[in-house]
Structures are given as structure tokens and as C-alpha cells.
Amino acid sequence: MEDSQSVATLIGSTASKIQQLQKAFAELESQRALTLNLRWKELEEHFSGLEKSLKRRFHELEDQEKEFETKTRKAREMLQKREAAVVAKEQSSLVRLQEKRDAAVFSITNALEKHRKLSSGQPADNGDNGELSVEEKQPEDIKSSFENGNLEVKSYPQLVKLCEEMDSEGLQKFISDNRKNLPALKEEIPWALKAAASPARLVLESLEGFYPSEVDGKKDANLLGLRRTCIMLMECLSVLLSNLDMVSVLALISEDIKEQAKLIAEEWKPKLDALDMDASNGNSLEAHAFLQLIDTFGIASGFNEEELSRLIPMVSRRRQAADLCRSLGLSEKMPGVIEVLVKNGRQIDAVNLAFAFELTEQFSPVPLLKSYLKEARKASSPVKPGNASPTAQTEVSERELTALKAVIKCIEEHNLEEQYPVDPLQKRVLLLEKAKADKKRATEVAKPQPKRPRANGAGYGPRVTNVAADKTFYPRVTDSYLQLLS
DSSP states (O other), rough: OOOHHHHHHHHTTTHHHHHHHHHHHHHHHOOSOOOOOOOOHHHHHHHHHHHHHHHHHHHHHHHHHHHHHHHHHHHHHHHHHHHHHHHHHHHHHHHHHHHHHHHHHHHHHHHHHHHHHHHHHHOTTTTTOOOOGGGGHHHHHHHHHHHOOOOOOEEEEEEEHHHHHHHHHHHHHHHTTTTGHHHHHHHHHHHHTTTTTHHHHHHHHHTTTSSSSSOHHHHHHHHHHHHHHHHHHHHHHHHHHTTSSSHHHHSSSSSSHHHHHHHHHHHHHHHOOOOOOOHHHHOOOHEEEEEEEHHHHOOOGGGGGHHHHHHHGGGTTTTTHHHHHHHHOOOGGGHHHHHHHHHHOOOHHHHHHHHTTTTTTTTOOOHHHHHHHHHHHHSOOSSSSSGGHHHHHHHHHHHHHHHHHHHHHHHHHTTTTTSSHHHHHHHHHHHHHHHHHHHHHHHHHHOOOOOBBBBTTBBBOOOOOOOOOOOOOOOOOOOOTOOOOO
16 A cells, blocks of 8 residues: 555656656757757647556556455455354254253153162153153164163063064064054164074065065055065164174174175165156155165175265155265265256255255255245146146145145245245245135035935925035145155
């Protein structure tokens, strides 16, 4: 800045210098003996041009300097904001971690106290058989209890017997018969597996029938349940392995076991080529089971990362997707996976994964959600509304309603209300639901009613239409994005 001021001072003194030169020139001209061809006016114009050129260039340099200072200041401010955001995220993560630790300690303490009361014959505080209810236990609490040896197979001792006998078929059937109590089963299966002579071999044997050779109507109805059970057993084995020391893990997952798992994976792999990403809608049990098999038995090194990452969009809706990606070492592939999801109109899944892998700066959630809703409304708009059949109009409304609910749920889950207010979306949901209810009621009224005979049997009485309001006339719309199958 001092140099700029000195240059400005010099330029400002140009006028006085020109005046001095003019006086000297006049004095010279008065004393000249010969007429000079050079005239003062020409000199004055020459120096004036130089002065203007210098001033213009000087102002340009000043503007460039100011622009540079502005950019530098903005860059510093942005850097400070990012540093503050990182610190805030770290603090938030520490707070959440502490909350989880406190919850785990609290659950363990309660379990120990209730176990002590049961052992001493004292009644439990919760009024039941003294066991900790499923609602009171979170996955972190289960794992903590497992690590500390505070969880026992109390509710289903048959699990231990089946595992001791290495009865994979009986284990599958028992889980299927008790599927209503699946959360409690998932708590106790890791402990029950410890009773097996070879937990890993038992789980591998339970995978038989995942791809049946022949599927009739009855078997097909049970196939989804069998596949979910296979996935759950592999997850439970992973829980068991995660709570053992390295020596015990190597003993359970021997090279022989790994080879058997590889053979199964190689057998399943070609079947995945026939899967359609759009048809699976991010909830493919086949792709999930394949990835879980590779993760549980530690055989990911035998498969190409690119091939594995191409399966992620097929399981993007499943709650285990993010953890599976991390465990399989696919975190670096997630930007590409998210781009694939966005291109295929799966912005909801893309936003969920962006938050899971802290990629929200690269994939801004709000524009993605707005794009998803815009595409859904565009797809839901018939070309000629007046000519659309009632069935087509109903399907159009259903699609938009499903999309709206999915967006609202995503906004609420990730606390985006300030960036994307949900009030207008909720009003639209109410409007569509009201229109659907009115259409349903009108359809019921329009249905022909059976004629009732008179009491004396002669002729028929007037037709009575019962249009009383029924609170259950509107079934809840199933939102494919709002339910994650376990």
C-alpha cells in the first residue's frame, strides 16, 4: 500500500512538472535566435497522453489489488467456517459416543441387577420374568453385554440344543417358527452358536437351500423367510467373532472353512448377474447375502472391489448397507456408488449414504431431494389429465404420495428442516390423502346395493345405502422407501 501511495503522489505531481517545463520552454523560446519547428502545444499533448495512460494503468492495478484482497478474505472466512464445522462435528460425535457408552453401561447395570434379583428369588422391577425386554436393549447394549458375559440364552434354550447337535435344518425351522420374536432371537443366537462344535460350519450348512433347485408355489412363499434367516445367522456369527480374540477367530474361521465359504460364493456369484438393480429397488436379499458371506468369513480379498461395489446399489435400502461397505473396505468407492444411485432416480438412498460416509459436501442433500420429488411429480403427471382413467389417476396420486412421504422421512432423519421445510410437503400429503379418501367414499356410494325383500315377502323395499364414515376405509400406503426389511 505504501508503494501505491508513492506512485499516486508521483502521478499527482505530473501537472506541476508540466507547468515548470512550460515556463522553461517559454524562456527558451524568448531567447532563441531561430524559429523552432517544435511547438509547446505538441509537447503538452504528448505529456497529457502519458499522464492519462499512467493514471488508467494505475487504477487498473488498484482494482486488481482490491479484487485479490477480497478473494483472500473470502477464502480465509471459508477456511474458518470449515474448521468450525469440523470442530462441531467432532464435538457432536464425541457427545453421541458418550451417550451410547452411558446407555450401554446403564443397560448392563440393569441386566446385572435383574439377574442378581432372579438368582436370589427377588421379584424383578419390570413385572415380568426379570429379563431385559427387547425394547430396552439397543444393538450396542447387546454387544456390550456379550463382551462382559452378562447375556444368557434364557428365552430360547432350544437354540443351544440345536447348535450343540449341529442341526442346521432344525435351527432354520426354529427361527422360522419364532419369527414374531425375531429381536429376542437375534440377541441370543450369538451365545447359542458358542455351544456348537463348529459355529462357522453350522452357519455354512444353514445356507443350503438359499438357491433351491426347484421352486414350487409353497416353497416360493417361504423362500424369502429362509433367505432372511440365512443373512441373520451370518450376522450373528459376525457378532460372535467380533467378541473373540484373534486366536479364537482363527480357530473358528480356519482355512478349510474359508475354502468352503469361497466355493459357496463362487456358486452364488453368477446368479447375481441376472439381478436387475431397478427391480431389486435397493433391497436385494441375494446381493445382501453374497456380501454378508464374503464379510463374515473374511474372503473379500478373493473378489474384485469394482465388482463388489456394483452390488451396493442393490442393497442400498437395507439398514446394514453402510456397515457392510466399511467392513468390506469399499468406503473409497462410495462416491461412484452414490452417483449411480442419483442417475437411476434413487436420490433418497443417495442422501442416506452421503450422510453415512460424510459426503454431503460433494452430494448436497437438499438439491437431491428436490430433484427426486420433481422427477416423481413429472412421472406422476399424465399426458392428458382429462383422458386418464380413474385407475391411472389413482396410481399417479399414489406415486406422488409415496415420494412425498419418503422425502419427509429423509428430511426428519437427517435434521434438514431448516434447509428444506416440511410444512408445504405435509400439506400436499394431506391434500392427496383427502382426495384419495373422497374418491374411495364416492366409489363406495356408487356401488350397487343388494335389494332387500319386504318383511311380508311381497316385492322389494327401497334400497338403503349405508354411507356411514368408517375410519378404516383408507389403508395405509406402503412406502417402499420407508420400510427396511431386516
